[in-house]
Amino acid sequence: MNSVPAQLIVGQRDELVVHATQLVRVALCPQQGQNNCFCTGCRWINNRQHPALVWLCPESDYTLEDIEIIFEKTRFSLDDGAQFFFVLEKANQLTPATANRLLKTLEEPPAGYHFLLLTTNAEAVIATIRSRCVLTQLAAAQADDGRHSLLAYFLNVHQQEDPFAFEQELKKQALDDAQSAALFELLANAVAAQYKDAVLAADAALIVQCTVRQELIERNMRRLPQSGSSDLFWKQLWLRWHL
Numbered sequence: 001m002n003s004v005p006a007q008l009i010v011g012q013r014d015e016l017v018v019h020a021t022q023l024v025r026v027a028l029c030p031q032q033g034q035n036n037c038f039c040t041g042c043r044w045i046n047n048r049q050h051p052a053l054v055w056l057c058p059e060s061d062y063t064l065e066d067i068e069i070i071f072e073k074t075r076f077s078l079d080d081g082a083q084f085f086f087v088l089e090k091a092n093q094l095t096p097a098t099a100n101r102l103l104k105t106l107e108e109p110p111a112g113y114h115f116l117l118l119t120t121n122a123e124a125v126i127a128t129i130r131s132r133c134v135l136t137q138l139a140a141a142q143a144d145d146g147r148h149s150l151l152a153y154f155l156n157v158h159q160q161e162d163p164f165a166f167e168q169e170l171k172k173q174a175l176d177d178a179q180s181a182a183l184f185e186l187l188a189n190a191v192a193a194q195y196k197d198a199v200l201a202a203d204a205a206l207i208v209q210c211t212v213r214q215e216l217i218e219r220n221m222r223r224l225p226q227s228g229s230s231d232l233f234w235k236q237l238w239l240r241w242h243l
């Protein structure tokens with residue numbers, strides 16, 4: 001069986017850590033890490049002490065010594081069906097030398113070995129590494145091209161409910177119709193993710209809030225702005241959102 005190819009995951013640092021930890025838990029925990037599972041395996045993963053996990057996070061650039069453990073571990077083949085994870089934070093700090101040393105193993109890891117490379121900036125990752133990975137962009141990173149500041153007004157990120165501040169931000173962003181549609185899609189995805197989290201956490205209040213918001217999303221999906229009505233669209237959505 002071929003291993004899943006290496007993944008390059010792009011996002012903000014905190015969400016990267018959460019996301020990678022969850023991927024490892026899904027694979028290694030008997031309960032797939034669900035419902036805040038607190039089994040021994042999950043605790044080991046959270047503390048990065050799981051025997052089937054090597055989590056690297058160098059202070060500055062990666063050295064050959066830092067990555068040597070990868071070759072020590074992959075020298076042995078795993079039991080049938082067993083899985084092993086290497087998480088490399090700050091993948092953009094892989095130097096040409098360490099990248100070269102890694103390429104072959106990244107490309108064709110022995111069965112059961114997985115690589116999760118994390119970075120806040122995919123462009124800064126050496127191209128030879130990037131081209132060998134499947135790229136995953138986390139939601140917040142997708143929005144992180146300046147427009148995320150608007151989403152914060154909808155997702156309680158900073159509890160921003162000041163209509164004046166929102167209007168100022170909206171003016172500053174000067175969204176066109178296409179940008180509005182893209183941002184709206186991000187918002188829809190974010191609310192869907194929030195809803196899923198709320199259900200997992202059995203948070204009744206949040207479930208109700210997310211349900212209301214999902215209805216708003218659905219209704220507005222059919223009324224996406226056309227011919228320059230973006231500002232009005234967002235203002236109306238904001239008002240209904242915070243009713």
Ligand SMILES: [Zn+2]
Binds near residue numbers: 033037040041042043
């Ligand atoms: Zn568990």
